Amino acid sequence: HLNGPVHMMTARKRVRPLPVQQLSVRHYVDHSSSDPSSRQSSSDHSSPDLPSTSAGPSRKRRREQGRRIDGVESAVTALTERVAELERDNQRLKGTVSVKSQRVDRLQHGMSRMQREMRQMRRFWFYDRVRVGRLEVAM
Structure with a gap:
């Protein structure tokens, strides 16, 4: 190149996940009604004596989950x-x-x-020639 090396810049592009990838929707599971011994999840580090302050997902989160499910x-x-x-098309x-x-x-x-x-025609031709030859010899 006449003006020296040319450096190409590439812009990063945000790519949304494909619809199939959106199928992994997280669901809120309320364990409060099940067995009290299984109330605590592995990610919950609070002491077992203290009651949970969370009553469930917020309204906004429920709306987002609804949109995800609709999507x-x-x-x-x-x-x-x-x-x-x-x-x-295949059929x-x-x-x-x-x-x-x-x-x-x-x-x-x-x-x-x-x-x-x-x-078959070649065979007939061959045998016809043989017969003609025999007739010529016999005459």
Whole structure:
């Protein structure tokens, strides 16, 4: 390059996860109604004597979870529709391949029949020549 080396800068681009990756939705599980001995999770470091101050997920968090679930449902619906579309295309292509395969089979059978007929014609020609030769010798 005339102006010396050129340094290319690349911009980092934020990439959102694919709809399939959004399927891992975290759910809030309330252990307070289950066995009291299993109330404490491995991430909870408070003493067992103190009651928990959290009564559950906040309203905002519940809304976000609802949106995530709606997003997952729409992603699943879109993926299901795409799978159905691809299956229809696959069936159509299988049918096309089947028709082509049948045509090839018919052509191959026709060619092998023609080859058998050609061999038969050569045999007839050969034996006709042999008979003609015998007739010429006999005369």
